[in-house]
């Protein structure tokens with residue numbers, strides 16, 4: 006519930022993308038926000054206020070002279086009651102009116118009267134977007150501190166192709182969550198590992214483990230929301246790459262080691278979440294191993310390099326955070342790992358709590374001792390961990 010307790014005023018202006026505003030509204034309320042919808046008259050030609058009322062659970066406002074407000078000042082009351090105003094879709098006409106400070110309907114009037122941030126997600130035909138007048142208006146809005154989300158390129162409702170499509174609702178929702186996230190990692194380069202590794206035996210078989218990558222991907226998302234430039238070196242998982250995160254895909258521990266070491270000195274923070282195989286197969290068979298060759302094959306294992314320990318040993322390297330997944334004696338083993346690998350912080354979890362699932366329960370181990378956090382979803386936990394890590398890093 007990343008938007009729990011937040012009051013969002015969702016403005017909807019006239020454009021085909023207005024139907025996507027209904028999906029956006031659903032996502033915002035699912036993330037915990039209370040959403041008040043205000044539509045322009047043109048928007049009601051595309052989607053009726055009833056849809057937004059049903060989805061938000063609140064009456065929708067369209068008319069500047071709405072008699073439901075006792076003082077007849079809907080524009081003041083609504084804008085004072087919002088932590089942010091988000092207009093999606095924002096038409097070319099709406100952007101022009103706001104850029105010029107016009108207040109000729111309820112939405113533009115309350116935008117002019119606001120004392121909270123304004124975010125707009127433009128949506129229009131590509132030529133309307135490219136028109137110098139629109140570009141001038143958007144530049145003016147940016148100068149005035151308005152956040153412009155998109156637009157993006159792609160197929161347009163009119164059949165043309167180009168820039169002017171509204172950002173997808175999930176990306177707008179993500180941008181709003183990021184907007185409210187304290188920027189505790191602003192300007193920091195963060196390097197992370199996540200997921201399992203796969204150590205090949207022959208062209209089709211290998212040794213791997215049950216890490217889903219969820220904990221690492223959640224942390225990458227939380228670090229990006231907190232203002233970091235995040236590079237995620239990921240073992241083989243099929244999770245979507247979080248917004249603003251650069252993913253480097255690898256398979257084996259050796260590949261992960263190489264990808265990390267090439268980027269480690271540029272990072273200020275390294276978080277090793279991956280479940281890396283401690284051993285790999287010494288001689289990988291070039292052809293598929295055949296059963297008929299008599300008896301089970303003998304597979305000799307050799308140790309993999311320890312990525313976390315190697316980064317921690319770098320001179321002027323990043324602040325290092327490791328994870329430890331244990332099936333027993335979490336405190337003893339995690340503290341031992343922290344000392345052996347030479348890192349200031351290890352995040353310990355029991356395998357039954359963290360491996361594979363949607364939630365986790367962790368204990369932070371540092372030089373001061375053990376600091377447990379309650380069971381939570383991996384997304385919630387990631388946001389807390391980012392705060393904890395940022396507090397421990399040098400400014």
Ligand code: PMT
Pocket residue numbers: 198200215216217218219220221258277278279280281282283309310311312313314326327328329330331342354359360361362
């Ligand atoms: O992916 P999920 O399903 O969401 O599960 C998350 C998780 C359980 C995998 C994660 O929370 C976790 O605990 N990751 C560490 C797994 C582990 O057992 O690590 P380890 O005890 O083998 O290693 C300790 C630390 O050294 C880890 O930070 C690991 O990334 C790192 N390491 C280990 C071996 C190696 N060769 N190189 C390393 O960098």
